[in-house]
Every structure is written in C-alpha cells, then in structure tokens.
Amino acid sequence: MTTAPAAALARHPHDDLLRTERIPHIWCSGCGIGIVFGSLMAAITKSGLPRQDVAVVSGIGCTGRMAGYIRLDSFHTTHGRAIPFATGLKLARPQGKVIVASGDGDLLAIGGNHFIHAARRNMDLTIICVNNFNYGMTGGQLAPSTPFGAKTTTTPLGNPDEPFNFCALAAACGASYVARWTALHIRRLTNTILEAIHHKGFSFVEIVAPCPTAFGRRNKIRGALDLLKFYYDRSVVKNHLAPGEASIDFDHQLVVGKFVEFDRPTFLDHYQMVNRGEVEAWPATGVDASAAGQRKAG
Amino acid sequence: MAGKAVLTGTHFMNGDEACCEGALAAGCRFFGGYPITPATEVAERMSKRLPQVGGVFIQMEDEIASMAAILGASWGGRKSMTSTSGPGFSLMMENIGLGLCTETPCVICNVQRAGPSTGLPTLVGQGDMMQARWGSHGPYEIIALCPASPQEMFDFTIKAFNLSEQFRLPVLIMADEVVGHMNERVVIPPADQITVIDRAKPTVPPAEYLPFRPGPDGVAPMANFGDGYFMHVTGLTHDERGYPTMTPAAQVEMTERIVGKIRNNLDRILDYETLFLDDAQVAVVAYGISARSARGAVLAARQAGLKVGLVKLNVAWPFPEEFIRELSRQVKCMIMPEINLGQMVLELERLAQGRCAVRLVAHPGGTIISPRRIVEAIGQALEERP
Numbered sequence: 038m039t040t041a042p043a044a045a046l047a048r049h050p051h052d053d054l055l056r057t058e059r060i061p062h063i064w065c066s067g068c069g070i071g072i073v074f075g076s077l078m079a080a081i082t083k084s085g086l087p088r089q090d091v092a093v094v095s096g097i098g099c100t101g102r103m104a105g106y107i108r109l110d111s112f113h114t115t116h117g118r119a120i121p122f123a124t125g126l127k128l129a130r131p132q133g134k135v136i137v138a139s140g141d142g143d144l145l146a147i148g149g150n151h152f153i154h155a156a157r158r159n160m161d162l163t164i165i166c167v168n169n170f171n172y173g174m175t176g177g178q179l180a181p182s183t184p185f186g187a188k189t190t191t192t193p194l195g196n197p198d199e200p201f202n203f204c205a206l207a208a209a210c211g212a213s214y215v216a217r218w219t220a221l222h223i224r225r226l227t228n229t230i231l232e233a234i235h236h237k238g239f240s241f242v243e244i245v246a247p248c249p250t251a252f253g254r255r256n257k258i259r260g261a262l263d264l265l266k267f268y269y270d271r272s273v274v275k276n277h278l279a280p281g282e283a284s285i286d287f288d289h290q291l292v293v294g295k296f297v298e299f300d301r302p303t304f305l306d307h308y309q310m311v312n313r314g315e316v317e318a319w320p321a322t323g324v325d326a327s328a329a330g331q332r333k334a335g
Numbered sequence: 336m337a338g339k340a341v342l343t344g345t346h347f348m349n350g351d352e353a354c355c356e357g358a359l360a361a362g363c364r365f366f367g368g369y370p371i372t373p374a375t376e377v378a379e380r381m382s383k384r385l386p387q388v389g390g391v392f393i394q395m396e397d398e399i400a401s402m403a404a405i406l407g408a409s410w411g412g413r414k415s416m417t418s419t420s421g422p423g424f425s426l427m428m429e430n431i432g433l434g435l436c437t438e439t440p441c442v443i444c445n446v447q448r449a450g451p452s453t454g455l456p457t458l459v460g461q462g463d464m465m466q467a468r469w470g471s472h473g474p475y476e477i478i479a480l481c482p483a484s485p486q487e488m489f490d491f492t493i494k495a496f497n498l499s500e501q502f503r504l505p506v507l508i509m510a511d512e513v514v515g516h517m518n519e520r521v522v523i524p525p526a527d528q529i530t531v532i533d534r535a536k537p538t539v540p541p542a543e544y545l546p547f548r549p550g551p552d553g554v555a556p557m558a559n560f561g562d563g564y565f566m567h568v569t570g571l572t573h574d575e576r577g578y579p580t581m582t583p584a585a586q587v588e589m590t591e592r593i594v595g596k597i598r599n600n601l602d603r604i605l606d607y608e609t610l611f612l613d614d615a616q617v618a619v620v621a622y623g624i625s626a627r628s629a630r631g632a633v634l635a636a637r638q639a640g641l642k643v644g645l646v647k648l649n650v651a652w653p654f655p656e657e658f659i660r661e662l663s664r665q666v667k668c669m670i671m672p673e674i675n676l677g678q679m680v681l682e683l684e685r686l687a688q689g690r691c692a693v694r695l696v697a698h699p700g701g702t703i704i705s706p707r708r709i710v711e712a713i714g715q716a717l718e719e720r721p
Contacts, residue, residue, distance in 0.1 A: 056567065059578060089563040094407070105567055105579060110560040112410065113569035113579075115433050118403040121367075121395060125404030128391045129365050129411025130561050151403075154396040304393070312386040 051078040056108050063102055065173075067261025069220035069246025073167050074103050076223060077138065080230035081109075090133045094123040096143035098174045099248075100167040103138045117148030120155045123162050131305055134163070134234060141168040141243075142180040145203055149181070156210035158304040159238045165230065166203060166241065169248035177251030184287060188255040200285070207241040208280035208297045214240035215280055215297035220247060221269040222293060229295060238303050245272075245291065338387025341526040350488040350514040351376035351418075353521045354444050355384060357492030358416050360529050363442070364390035365415035367404030369397055369423060372456040373512040374446035377418035398423035402430035405441045410568065412559035414496055416442040420512075421450045424463055425470070431505050432471030433570045435593060438503035438547070438555065440534055442495045445507060446515040447623075449674070449700025459512040460700035461623055461674035465681075467507050468652050474590045476597035478604060479507040479652040481622035485519045491649065497532040498604065502596055503554050509651060511674070513624045513703055541565060547589075548575040553596035597653055606649040607658065611637055615644030617716045618666045620659070620683060622648040625672045625704050632672075632709035643713045654682045663687040668716035672696040672704040692716065 049055070055078070064070050081091055088109060095104035097116035104111035114122045119137045127135045137144075144152055144166050155162060171189050172178040178191040179198065186195045207215045214236040218226040226244060233240035247253060247264035258264045271287055276294040283292040302310070310316050341360045348356075354377050358366075366381040378394065385392040390413075395401040398419055405415035419427060424445045434441060445467070449460035463470075467479045478498050480491040491508060499506040535556040537544045546566045549555050555575075558564035571579040572586045597604065610633060612618065621629035626647040633645040646662070648655070659682070663669065668691055671680040680695040687693050696712050698704050 056578075088565070089561050092560050105569060108565050110410075110565055111567045112407070112437075112560075113567070113571065114403060114406075115429050115570055118399065118430060118433075121400035121403035122407040124393070124395075124400075125365065125367055125407025125409075125415065126411045126560060127407075128393060128404075129408035129413040129415070130559075133411070133561050150396050151400050154400070308386075308391070308393075 051075065051082070054078045054081060054108050056106055059106055062106055064099060065250040067247060067249040067264070068099070069169065069244070069248070069265070070100050070103070070167055072220045072223060073165065073226070073244050073246060074106070076227040076230055077103070077136070077165060078107070079227045080234055083227075083231050084234050086134055086234070091136065092126060092133055093136050093138055094119045094126065095137065096139040096148060098140040098143045098172065099169070100138060100140040101143060117143055117146070118151065119143065120148060120151040120162065120164070124155060124160055127161055128305065136163045136165060136234065138165040139167075140173075141166055141182045141203065142172050145201060145206070146181045153206070153210040156207055156212040156239045156241070159211055159213055159301055161237055161303040161305065162239055163233045163236070164239070164241045166243045167246050168203065168243050169246045169252060171248060171252040173248045173251045177255060189252070190255070202281070202284060203243050204241070204283050204296055205280040211239070212241045212297060213238035213299055213301050216241070216295040217243040217245065217283065217293050219245040219268045219272050219291070219293060221265055222272070236298070238301060245285065338384065340388045341529065342523050343525045344523055346521045346523065347518055348485060348521050349376065349516055349518045350482065350485040350510060351446060351516070352380050353485040353488040354418070354492045354508065354510070355380040356521070356523060357489040358442065358496065359384060359388060360523065360526070360531075361414065361493040361496035362531055362533070363414045363416050363496060364388065365405065365408035365413040366390070366392045366417065367395050367401045367408065367415070368417045369395055369401050369419070371420045371423045373448055373515050374418040374420045374444065376515070377444055377446070398426040399430060402427040402434075402443070406430060406434050406437070406439045409439050409441045410560045412561070414440070414500070416444065418444040418446065420446050420448045420456075421460070421463055422453065424466065428466075428470045432473060432475070434505040435471065435475045435477070436570045437568050438557070438593065439505065440499040440503050440557070441505050442492065442499055443505055443507050444492070445509055447509065447511040455701050457512070458701040459624065459674055459703060461511055461625060462678070462700060464509060464651060464673070464675065464678045467509055474594060476594045477507060477652050478502070478504065478597065478650065479509045481509050481626070481648055481651045482514055483623055483626045483647070484514060485517065485521050488514060489521050489523065493529060493531070497530065500532050500534045501554065501603070502600065503534065503557060504593070507652075509623065511624050537564065545575040546577045547573065547592070549592055549596065553592065553599055601653060604650060604653060605655050607655055608647040608649065610645040612644035612646070614642055616642045616666055617668045617670060617713050618644050618646055618662055619670045619672065619709060619713065620646040620648065621672050622651050622679065625674060628704040628706050629672055629709055631706035632713065635706065636710050636713045641713055641717060651679065656686055659683060659686040663690040666691050668692040668694060668719070670694045670696060670709065670712050670716060672709050674698050674700050674704060692719065
C-alpha cells in the first residue's frame with residue numbers, strides 16, 4: 038500500500054473557498070449537505086465572479102451552517118430570515134451576487150412568507166434549498182416537506198400533513214428559474230447552481246438530500262447510501278415539466294430537472310424604471326367616463 | 336428626480352416627516368418598512384424622498400422582514416432604518432437581537448401607540464419603554480432616544496444614526512403618536528452645520544482583520560460586505576474572528592464586549608436636560624411627550640412659588656443612573672409622568688433606594704398626561720412629611 042504524499046493531501050481544489058480552520062464541520066456522516074456545499078463551491082469557482090462580489094446568506098439549521106464554512110462574506114441570520122436579510126443586502130449593493138443557502142424548514146416553514154414575496158418581486162437572489170424532509174438540527178421533527186405518513190419525533194405515529202411541492206410554490210409565486218435535483222445528480226446540480234448564479238432574478242434550486250441520522254433512521258432507511266439511492270432510483274428527469282406536475286412521489290416518481298427559466302425584470306429593474314418615470318400609470322387604458330356614465334344611467 | 340438630502344430652511348411639518356428628514360440628513364439611504372399607524376407617514380415620506388437622493392425604499396411583507404432587510408442593507412454599506420409602532424415593534428424583537436449580537440448599525444423609529452395588542456392604533460402611548468430595554472432575549476444594552484417635538488424628531492434621528500454608527504448597534508427612537516403627528520416648526524440647518532458620523536473602517540489588510548476585535552473605545556472597526564474582507568457574521572455566540580464558539584468563556588467575552596461598549600462610554604451617550612433643579616425639593620423626571628406635560632406643570636408650579644425642578648430624558652436607555660442616584664439625595668420626591676401604568680418609574684425606585692419618595696403619574700394610553708395632574712402631584716409631594 039502506497040501513501041499519498043503529504044503535500045497532495047494538504048490541498049483540496051475548494052480549499053481557497055473553505056474556512057479550513059473551521060473543519061471538522063458539524064454535519065453527520067452520510068449527510069447530503071456536504072455534496073451540495075461542494076457543488077456550490079464548484080459553481081462559484083466556475084462562475085468566474087470576483088470573490089468579493091459573492092455573498093452567502095443562510096438561516097438556521099444544518100444547511101444554514103454552510104455560511105460559516107465558506108470563505109466569502111457570509112451572514113448567518115435568525116431562523117427563517119435569510120431571504121429578507123439578503124434582500125436588504127442586495128438592494129444596498131446591487132453589484133454583488135447574493136446566494137441564500139438554507140434548509141426547507143427554514144426557507145419554507147418559518148420563512149415561507151419571505152420566500153413567496155421575494156419570488157413575487159423576482160428579487161435577484163439565488164436560493165439553494167437543501168430538502169432533507171425533516172428538521173435535522175433539532176433531532177428530526179416534522180418539516181413542511183415531510184412525506185405524508187412519515188415518522189418524525191413530532192409525528193411519532195406518522196405525518197398527518199400534506200407536504201409542499203416547493204418548486205410548484207416557487208413558480209406560482211413568480212420565480213424565474215426553478216430546478217430540482219437529488220444529491221446524487223452532482224454534475225447536473227453543479228451546472229444548475231452555476232446557471233442559477235448567472236440568472237438575473239429569483240432563482241430556486243431544490244436538492245433532495247439524505248438525512249440518515251434524523252430522518253432515515255425513523256423510517257427504516259438507516260444507511261446513508263441506501264437513502265441516497267432511494268431518492269436517486271425514484272428520480273425521473275423531466276426538464277420543462279409544469280412545476281405543478283413535478284411531484285415528489287416516492288411510490289411512483291420523484292421528478293427532477295429544470296422546470297422554469299425565463300427572463301423578467303427584477304424588483305430593482307422595476308424600481309429604477311418607476312423612479313425614472315418610465316412606467317405607465319395604472320390602469321394603462323383609462324376609464325371611459327362617458328361609457329361609465331351611460332351604464333350607470335341604464 | 337434629483338433632490339436635496341438636506342432641506343435647509345424653516346418648515347412646518349409633523350414629527351414623522353421630521354424623522355425622515357433627520358434620517359436623510361444623517362446619510363440614511365435605505366428604508367425597509369411596513370405600514371402601521373401612527374408611523375406610516377415615516378414610510379410614506381421615505382418612499383418619496385429616498386429615490387430623490389439615490390436611496391432605496393422597499394415595503395417589505397412584514398416587520399420581521401423589514402428589520403432583517405435593514406440589517407442586510409447596513410452590511411451592504413448603506414445607513415438604514417425602519418419605522419413601526421407597538422405590534423410591529425414586537426415582531427422586530429428577534430432581529431433587533433440579531434443586530435445587537437452582530438453589532439450592526441441601524442435605526443428603528445417606534446412611534447408608540449396605546450397597547451397592549453392592537454390597542455388604540457391612532458392614540459398615544461408610552462408603553463413600549465421596558466420592551467425597548469428588555470424585549471429581545473439575552474443580555475445586552477440598548478440606546479433609546481425620546482424626542483418630545485418634531486424638531487427633536489429631526490435632531491434625535493441624526494443623533495440616533497450617529498450613535499448607531501459610532502457604537503455599532505441598532506438605535507431606537509422611542510417617539511409617540513402625539514410627537515409623530517403634531518405639526519410644529521422644524522428648523523433644518525445647512526448641511527455643513529450637521530454633524531454626521533460614519534462607522535470606523537478597518538485600517539489593516541484583510542488577512543489581519545478580526546471583525547469583532549474591539550478598538551480602544553470598545554467598538555470594532557466595521558468592513559462592509561464587498562470590501563474584500565471575507566467576513567463571517569453570525570447571531571451565534573462568536574469570537575473575534577466572528578466564528579461560532581460554543582463555550583461559556585466565549586459567551587462571557589462577547590456579551591461583556593457588547594454590553595461594555597455602552598456601559599463604558601456613558602459620557603458619550605447619556606443626554607438629559609434640567610430646569611430649576613438647584614433648589615428643588617421635588618423633581619419631575621419625564622421623557623417624550625410627557626416631558627412637555629411635565630414642563631408645563633413645573634413652570635406653573637414655579638410661578639406658584641413651589642420648589643420643583645424638571646429632568647427631561649433625551650436618552651432613556653441607558654438610564655442616567657449616577658445622576659438619578661445623586662438627585663435622590665437632594666430632593667424629597669421624584670415624580671414620573673408616563674403614558675403607561677408604570678415602567679420607567681421603576682428605574683427611579685431602583686435608584687432612589689428609599690432615599691426619597693417616588694411617585695407615578697400614570698395614564699394607560701389614549702391621551703397625554705394633563706399638566707394639572709402633575710401640578711397636583713407636586714403639591715402633594717411638597718406637603719408630605721419626610
């Protein structure tokens with residue numbers, strides 16, 4: 038058995054984007070967040086953006102810890118509030134790219150209101166949402182993504198709630214880029230994150246990721262690889278499928294792919310247009326006073 | 336449309352509007368807010384004025400988002416503020432704590448109305464004073480200013496921004512509905528006569544920069560996002576690098592720093608005015624609109640020959656502990672009029688320690704305190720045997 042030279046072990050391609058002094062990280066073995074984090078770093082590197090022009094904002098939870106390990110300007114906000122913080126940061130410094138990386142519970146339960154309004158505004162943010170179907174940090178409680186019937190520590194007899202379809206929600210609210218992969222679609226995920234970073238507007242990338250420690254364990258899929266394969270094996274790539282049909286259905290198919298991509302003005306585009314007087318007064322077609330009067334008389 | 340940030344001249348405007356002009360004069364260029372009576376006029380005027388000076392206004396989806404957005408904007412390098420009233424102030428508490436923990440300069444104007452809950456939305460109250468001090472969880476110190484007129488809404492808003500930039504924390508303007516809605520003369524000086532303080536920037540290269548290592552005055556220089564310092568900022572207990580550090584020792588060090596930078600700089604923060612205190616046997620201690628009721632009462636009582644003085648608290652938090660302790664040795668009674676059922680009066684009681692009497696003139700909200708009631712309390716206090 039040969040030993041790799043120490044110098045070769047000392048450097049990893051992502052080391053310059055990592056706060057290596059903070060390693061080891063807090064994530065459990067078998068967790069999918071590390072894969073997503075690797076894809077995120079690869080995408081940031083590939084983007085060619087100056088490092089000082091990329092910021093990462095996160096909320097609370099396992100995924101929220103990404104912000105603390107990346108060697109960029111990064112902010113770890115309160116639970117659920119990454120998107121409104123990122124909104125203020127983006128509007129104060131529009132030349133910067135702001136990436137929000139957080140979990141499904143953070144972004145879509147406690148932070149759900151901010152999510153829908155940022156999507157509505159087409160706020161120029163990239164949202165990386167790691168969906169592990171439960172609250173991992175607090176030991177495995179019900180999340181807005183937990184499958185119907187699944188066991189968590191707060192649904193010990195099975196989940197009576199219907200989960201959200203996050204991609205459908207994002208698209209319905211006005212997101213201009215929406216995609217989903219599992220944590221095993223690494224190359225496609227990296228390319229998608231890169232596209233999302235370059236997309237101008239509200240981009241949403243959902244990653245179905247294993248949490249064997251808190252979620253799989255209570256649902257008879259204890260092995261990390263088993264859980265990773267469980268998601269991957271059920272996945273079917275259907276690009277451009279209407280997001281409402283892009284369901285996560287473990288009995289039939291877990292639809293992945295890029296569902297939405299189009300251009301529309303961002304909040305800041307519209308704000309600047311309004312301030313320059315370039316937006317027509319509402320309503321565009323004025324009320325015909327005489328016709329309105331006639332109807333009243335009739 | 337281009338416009339002036341400083342509207343030098345003499346104006347007739349309400350307190351909410353004066354607050355906006357103070358903010359713009361101090362350099363505020365971002366406002367994230369949510370409408371709420373009686374603070375709505377602040378947001379309305381900012382929505383019109385900020386685009387004129389190259390700023391950004393956004394109406395957020397709620398007050399939680401508003402508070403988060405102004406923190407984000409501050410790290411993006413813009414002076415930022417929001418305005419609200421009781422219910423919105425309650426919603427902001429968690430992110431005010433985030434601002435305190437991450438030492439983020441910003442300003443929150445609370446135009447107080449009568450509570451609890453939805454209360455009397457259009458009518459005055461001063462019931463958020465203890466919430467201002469203690470409403471977010473954990474140990475911290477806060478700075479809260481109490482304007483008593485539209486002119487002070489202008490002046491104190493500038494002061495609030497300067498303090499927030501100097502000491503790196505969210506600063507509260509604890510106004511009230513009457514001050515917010517009353518129209519009075521507001522004099523705005525020329526821009527070059529307005530003192531504007533900006534946050535201290537790091538002077539070391541990024542490799543040597545520790546974002547939470549305090550300078551000589553206890554405050555750390557602050558880089559903005561995008562300046563190339565690659566900072567991590569967290570609401571978790573953190574060390575000088577800003578890295579989460581889950582130990583009791585780190586908690587002691589961090590909280591002592593954020594508390595100490597206020598407690599050790601009281602001479603630069605405390606602000607109160609006194610009137611007729613020299614020979615006073617009774618002192619009326621008041622803040623906000625109640626300080627104007629108190630002033631009327633003290634002037635009337637003096638005309639009647641009563642030995643009474645006034646203390647007007649311009650800064651309510653931190654509380655002027657040493658001064659009030661000394662005052663309690665001089666007078667036989669301190670009287671606090673306030674539009675709640677007894678909040679700041681507890682500070683007087685705590686500091687008097689029985690050395691003098693402490694009386695509350697209270698109203699639960701909906702109307703100001705009548706000067707007549709304060710005059711009566713002064714008379715009673717002077718008649719009481721020591």
